[in-house]
Amino acid sequence: MRVTIYEVGPRDGLQNESVTLPVEVKREFIRRLAEAGLTTIEATSFVHPKWVPQLADAAELLAGMPREPGVCYPVLVPNERGLDRATAQGVTDIAIFGSATESFAQRNLNRTVESQFEMFAPVVERALAGGMRVRAYVSMCFGDPWEGPVAPEQVVRVGRRLLDLGCYQLSLGDTIGVGTPGHVDALLDAFEAAGVGPDRLAVHFHDTYGQALANTLAALRRGITVVDASTGGIGGCPYAKSATGNLATEDLVWMLDGLGVETGVDVRSLVATSLWLADLLGRPSPSRVVQALSKES
Amino acid sequence: MRVTIYEVGPRDGLQNESVTLPVEVKREFIRRLAEAGLTTIEATSFVHPKWVPQLADAAELLAGMPREPGVCYPVLVPNERGLDRATAQGVTDIAIFGSATESFAQRNLNRTVESQFEMFAPVVERALAGGMRVRAYVSMCFGDPWEGPVAPEQVVRVGRRLLDLGCYQLSLGDTIGVGTPGHVDALLDAFEAAGVGPDRLAVHFHDTYGQALANTLAALRRGITVVDASTGGIGGCPYAKSATGNLATEDLVWMLDGLGVETGVDVRSLVATSLWLADLLGRPSPSRVVQALSKES
Numbered sequence: 224m225r226v227t228i229y230e231v232g233p234r235d236g237l238q239n240e241s242v243t244l245p246v247e248v249k250r251e252f253i254r255r256l257a258e259a260g261l262t263t264i265e266a267t268s269f270v271h272p273k274w275v276p277q278l279a280d281a282a283e284l285l286a287g288m289p290r291e292p293g294v295c296y297p298v299l300v301p302n303e304r305g306l307d308r309a310t311a312q313g314v315t316d317i318a319i320f321g322s323a324t325e326s327f328a329q330r331n332l333n334r335t336v337e338s339q340f341e342m343f344a345p346v347v348e349r350a351l352a353g354g355m356r357v358r359a360y361v362s363m364c365f366g367d368p369w370e371g372p373v374a375p376e377q378v379v380r381v382g383r384r385l386l387d388l389g390c391y392q393l394s395l396g397d398t399i400g401v402g403t404p405g406h407v408d409a410l411l412d413a414f415e416a417a418g419v420g421p422d423r424l425a426v427h428f429h430d431t432y433g434q435a436l437a438n439t440l441a442a443l444r445r446g447i448t449v450v451d452a453s454t455g456g457i458g459g460c461p462y463a464k465s466a467t468g469n470l471a472t473e474d475l476v477w478m479l480d481g482l483g484v485e486t487g488v489d490v491r492s493l494v495a496t497s498l499w500l501a502d503l504l505g506r507p508s509p510s511r512v513v514q515a516l517s518k519e520s
Numbered sequence: 521m522r523v524t525i526y527e528v529g530p531r532d533g534l535q536n537e538s539v540t541l542p543v544e545v546k547r548e549f550i551r552r553l554a555e556a557g558l559t560t561i562e563a564t565s566f567v568h569p570k571w572v573p574q575l576a577d578a579a580e581l582l583a584g585m586p587r588e589p590g591v592c593y594p595v596l597v598p599n600e601r602g603l604d605r606a607t608a609q610g611v612t613d614i615a616i617f618g619s620a621t622e623s624f625a626q627r628n629l630n631r632t633v634e635s636q637f638e639m640f641a642p643v644v645e646r647a648l649a650g651g652m653r654v655r656a657y658v659s660m661c662f663g664d665p666w667e668g669p670v671a672p673e674q675v676v677r678v679g680r681r682l683l684d685l686g687c688y689q690l691s692l693g694d695t696i697g698v699g700t701p702g703h704v705d706a707l708l709d710a711f712e713a714a715g716v717g718p719d720r721l722a723v724h725f726h727d728t729y730g731q732a733l734a735n736t737l738a739a740l741r742r743g744i745t746v747v748d749a750s751t752g753g754i755g756g757c758p759y760a761k762s763a764t765g766n767l768a769t770e771d772l773v774w775m776l777d778g779l780g781v782e783t784g785v786d787v788r789s790l791v792a793t794s795l796w797l798a799d800l801l802g803r804p805s806p807s808r809v810v811q812a813l814s815k816e817s
Contacts (some may be wrong), residue, residue, distance in 0.1 A: 400812070403778025404737055433771035433808030434778075437733040440701055467808055474730035480702025481731075511730030511764055515697070 225485040226443070227263060228472060229394070229425060229451045230256055234265040234299055235469055238275045238456035242504050246280045250288050254498060256454060259492035261472075265318065266296040269305030285312040288344050295360065301332075306346050310353060317350055318358040318394075319343050321385055324379045326369035327362055327398070340384050347388040357383030359385035360427065364395045364410060367400030372406075375413035383417060394451055398439065400431025400467070404441035411445045421446035428470045430456060430509070435470035436478055443484075450475060455493065455508040471510030485510040491516065522782040524560060525769060526691070526722060526748045527553055531562040531596055532766055533754035535572045539710070539801050543577045547585050549797060554588040555573060556789035558769075562615065563593040566602030572760045582609040594655065598629075603643050607650060614647055615691075616640050616656040618682055623666035624659055637681050644685040651789030656682035657724065661692045661707060669703075672710035680714060685699045690721050691748055694735065697728025697764070701738035722746035725767045727753060727806070732767035733775055740781075742810070747772060752794030752805040768807030770794065788813065 225419075233253050237244065249267075256264050272279030281298065290296060297316035300306050309317055322328035323341055328336045343359075349358050363370075364378045381392045395410065407426070412426060426442045428435035428451075439450055452475045458468025470511065476490040494516045497508045508514065530550050534541065546564075553561050563585065569576030578595065587593060594613035597603050606614055618636050619625035626635045640656075647654050651661075660667075661675045679690045692707065704723070711721060723739045725732035725748075736747055749772045755765025773787040791813045796806045805811065 401778075403775050431812045432774050432809060433733055433768070434775060436730055437737045437775060440734045440737055456718040467811060471730065477729050478731055478734060479698050481698075484703040511727060514764060515728045 224483075225288070226479055227449045228261060228475065228486055228488060229449055230261045230264045230286040230454060230472060231427070231451050232256065232264075232453040232455065232457055232472070234278070235451075236453035237279070238268065238277050238443075239468060240277065240504050241460040243277050244503060246284050246287075248503060249280070249284055252496070253288065254291075254488075255455045255492070255496040255499075257294045259454075259496065260486070260488040262293060262487065263295045263297065266298055268299035268301070269308045270299065270301045271304075279362065282308055282312055282474070285314065286384045300346060300350075302342055303346055303349070307350060314355070316356045316358070317346075319346060319390070320360045320362065321380045321381060322362050323373055324363045324367040324369055324370050331362070336391070340388065342501050345387055347390060350456070351389050358392045358394060358425075359388075359390035359391045360394045360396055361385065362396045362398045362473075365397040365406050366399055368399055375406075375410045378410060379413045379419070380449065382414065382419065386419065386423065388413060391423075392449065393419075394427045395424060396427040396451075397429055397435075400429035400434065402428070402438055403434055404437050407441040409436050410450070411442065414418075421448070425449035426453060427451035429458075429468060430470050430474075431467050436474055439470065439475060440478070443482075450486060454493050455500055455513055457497075457500065457504065457508070467509050471497075472511065473512035473516075477512045491496060521780075522745065523776055524746045525772065525785060526600075526746055527556060527558045527561045527751060527769060528748050528766060529553065529561075529750040529752065529769070530756055531575065532748075533750040533752070535565065535575065536755040536765060537801050539783070540574050541800060545583075545800060546577070546581055549793065550585060550593070551588075552789070552796075553795040554591045555752075556793065557783070557785040559590060559784065560592045560594065563595055563772050565596035565598075566594065566605045568597045568601075568754055579605055579609055582611065592614050593617075594653075597643060597647075599639055600643055600646070605645060611652070613653045614643075615657060615660065616643060616682075616687070617657045619659050620670055620678045621660045621664040621667050624663055633678060635770075641685055644687060648686050649723070653688045654685075655689045655691060655722075656685075656687035657691045657693055658682065659693045659695045662694040662703050664695055665696055670708045672697065672703075675707060676710045676716070677713045677766060678735070679711065679716065683716065683720065688720070689723045689746065690716075691746075692721060693724040694732075695727055697726035697731065699725070699735055700731055701734050702736040704735050705742065708739065708744070718743035722748060724748035724753075725742070726765060727767050727771075728764050731815050733771055734765065736772060737775070740779075752797055752810055753792050754794075754797070754801065754805070754806040764806050768809065769806070770807045770809035770813075774809045 753768030
């Protein structure tokens with residue numbers, strides 16, 4: 224068995240860190256991730272700099288970024304303006320960021336759940352016409368800070384619409400990290416009942432409540448083979464008021480190595496990168512594996 | 521479904537914390553744990569004070585400790601001298617602590633794997649004759665810091681001997697936290713093949729590499745219904761040089777609540793206790809749930 228790790232550290236991780244890194248440090252971060260064996264690295268986001276100052280350098284980053292053969296560097300694109308900027312940098316893979324709930328759609332996109340599709344439709348259409356691949360994040364798939372638990376059927380309705388637009392994959396996000404393995408099963412059941420199998424789905428867990436790896440295990444046992452993670456577990460969720468971010472890539476690789484699942488990723492190389500990055504970000508990595516291996520003599 | 525949480529914070533947790541707590545604080549800790557709904561709370565250890573100074577007050581602790589009806593307060597007993605001291609305090613439930621590996625048997629017990637049974641035999645015999653129940657920990661069931669991965673068959677051989685002595689349950693410990701869910705399955709397979717079903721087994725995971733909850737999920741799906749955990753995730757493993765200890769009871773309860781598994785334990789009450797204790801221990805709780813819920817407004 225093989226699992227593809229979709230690395231989100233440089234985008235989802237950094238965008239929630241308070242220390243802004245210089246562009247050359249970000250390039251070095253991405254270079255090290257590829258060197259460790261990661262083959263899908265979300266590099267940055269073309270969201271308006273006002274909302275995510277950390278990623279205001281997206282165009283500059285990509286302009287001078289060396290690409291490794293066999294490595295894909297998708298970028299987040301929120302709207303047509305973002306697509307224009309990504310296109311200008313020769314981007315081949317983009318991701319859009321939808322919401323499963325009204326509350327988060329309103330706060331994050333300033334739109335209703337329904338009207339988000341109107342925003343995404345021309346982005347996806349033009350991207351596909353330009354030969355790009357488009358992935359769709361679905362956020363708040365498990366719980367929402369304002370609405371509480373989110374019904375699987377609601378997530379499936381949103382997900383189906385995004386697939387119908389032409390997205391090749393949905394990344395099901397537990398944005399605030401409250402989900403548990405039974406909820407994962409229920410959500411995957413609901414997608415299966417709607418004709419969407421695990422080959423069209425990825426999972427994206429945050430470790431806010433320590434559930435990310437258990438949830439990932441539940442998803443793997445349901446046939447999911449693409450897992451989002453952030454090297455060092457950097458990031459965090461502003462809505463959950465927590466310093467704990469995405470599932471740490473190191474903790475994921477440790478489990479997959481133990482399960483005999485191939486990833487092509489060298490965990491010790493990632494740990495070295497996380498220790499280097501932690502110094503620059505001014506806080507220790509929340510990854511358990513980083514903490515444990517950094518104490519090896 | 522119902523899961524019994526075997527709380528080890530006052531013993532396995534505290535024995536690895538560097539700040540020594542006054543006996544009345546320990547009693548208050550134990551009282552709060554029972555108040556939160558825990559029904560099995562390992563209170564202390566009658567190991568020689570030279571080895572575990574934190575628990576040197578075991579007799580004094582028990583002498584003045586109020587017992588709640590319906591709550592069991594087992595204590596760790598390493599040898600006959602310890603059994604005498606436990607008996608003097610009216611203890612009804614004890615636990616012994618065996619090793620699956622030669623290296624750890626040598627370092628922790630100053631014995632071989634084979635000769636540990638000679639030490640335990642009279643302890644168990646006398647305890648049973650006195651009407652006590654005896655649980656057996658098996659440490660280093662997954663990996664050993666000196667020997668590397670541990671073969672399931674080796675663990676089963678040790679476990680069978682401890683059951684044959686008259687222990688009612690084995691607690692399978694991943695003392696250094698390196699195990700992953702496939703290894704859990706393999707170990708439970710090996711026990712099943714030897715005629716030892718999940719009703720005789722408990723699991724005891726350390727979160728050193730972030731795997732504890734995923735491993736627990738794997739065990740639950742194999743029918744295990746007794747899970748060891750430490751409130752606040754206190755503890756640590758001196759052999760793994762890590763500040764990360766046992767699986768945090770709060771992280772476990774969060775998952776079980778989400779799975780609809782009954783435990784009778786109130787997670788917010790535990791979090792309040794962990795925050796109180798963290799101040800006294802001088803370090804923040806490593807539990808993700810404690811960290812997340814402590815930031816709730």
